[in-house]
Amino acid sequence: MLELVDLTHSYGTYRAIDRINLTVKQGEVVCVVGPSGCGKSTLLRSIAGLIKPSGGGVLLEGRPVESTPDNLAVVFQDYSRSLYPWLSALANVGLPLRRRGLNRKARDEAAMAALTEVGLGAAAAKFPWEMSGGMQQRVSIARALAYRPSLLLMDEPFGSVDAQTREELEDLVLRVCAHHGMTILLITHDVDESVYVGDRVVVLSKAPGTVAGDLTVDLPGPRDQIRTRELDAFVKLRADVGRMVRGMTNNHELETR
Numbered sequence: 001m002l003e004l005v006d007l008t009h010s011y012g013t014y015r016a017i018d019r020i021n022l023t024v025k026q027g028e029v030v031c032v033v034g035p036s037g038c039g040k041s042t043l044l045r046s047i048a049g050l051i052k053p054s055g056g057g058v059l060l061e062g063r064p065v066e067s068t069p070d071n072l073a074v075v076f077q078d079y080s081r082s083l084y085p086w087l088s089a090l091a092n093v094g095l096p097l098r099r100r101g102l103n104r105k106a107r108d109e110a111a112m113a114a115l116t117e118v119g120l121g122a123a124a125a126k127f128p129w130e131m132s133g134g135m136q137q138r139v140s141i142a143r144a145l146a147y148r149p150s151l152l153l154m155d156e157p158f159g160s161v162d163a164q165t166r167e168e169l170e171d172l173v174l175r176v177c178a179h180h181g182m183t184i185l186l187i188t189h190d191v192d193e194s195v196y197v198g199d200r201v202v203v204l205s206k207a208p209g210t211v212a213g214d215l216t217v218d219l220p221g222p223r224d225q226i227r228t229r230e231l232d233a234f235v236k237l238r239a240d241v242g243r244m245v246r247g248m249t250n251n252h253e254l255e256t257r
């Protein structure tokens with residue numbers, strides 16, 4: 001459903017990402033990890049049509065991405081800048097649904113259902129400044145989920161919330177996306193999270209970022225925060241991804257080990 005072909009981007013003379021080739025299947029959860037500054041956010045912004053790549057291209061459901069596609073939603077790490085402070089949680093979640101052509105009543109119903117799904121049904125009338133950071137990020141996630149995109153892009157979505165909220169949100173996103181058959185591309189610097197959340201982990205090399213590794217996460221589902229992380233297979237995968245991020249190994253070496 002998503003295809004990146006030789007995707008390259010430079011800021012002036014500085015090359016941030018270099019000939020990234022990647023195919024993501026419908027319904028897959030793909031995590032992208034890599035060292036700081038390797039171009040993860042540049043990659044996500046190119047897929048979202050927020051920047052025009054200097055080379056190569058992005059195909060979403062067979063169509064070239066030239067501006068932000070309709071069938072896509074993005075969740076950023078910085079929730080404080082992604083919600084409108086003058087709108088209630090309900091109105092923030094309902095706003096993008098105008099693009100779906102829904103009337104006010106249908107928008108409010110869908111927004112309320114999404115807020116309930118993230119545990120914020122009782123806070124629908126609150127404004128962002130009346131909510132904690134974790135609650136605001138839940139609202140951002142509810143907004144993306146309510147929109148029912150075919151592709152959900154997430155850039156460090158759980159990076160600014162406390163550890164317990166983070167675990168709850170990881171499980172929530174996995175559950176809702178699996179239920180609605182959404183495809184997820186999630187960027188994180190957290191190796192542990194990438195293995196817990198992903199069906200696949202794509203590792204970018206240090207700058208300019210290119211695909212250094214692509215690992216299938218063959219762990220039983222549904223994932224469980226305690227039991228999954230105890231599995232020998234989880235511990236091994238986490239070590240493999242950790243080595244790849246540090247440039248100590250690659251796919252070929254892992255396959256021939």
Ligand SMILES: Nc1ncnc2c1ncn2[C@@H]1O[C@H](COP(=O)(O)OP(=O)(O)OP(=O)(O)O)[C@@H](O)[C@H]1O
Nearest residue numbers: 011014016035036037038039040041042043189207
């Ligand atoms: N708008 C911009 N103009 C110039 N350089 C930029 C711009 N955005 C990013 N860069 C540079 O491109 C490189 C890649 O940045 P990017 O934010 O994509 O990396 P990242 O892997 O997401 O980083 P981090 O893990 O630290 O968030 C960095 O060296 C950064 O300084």
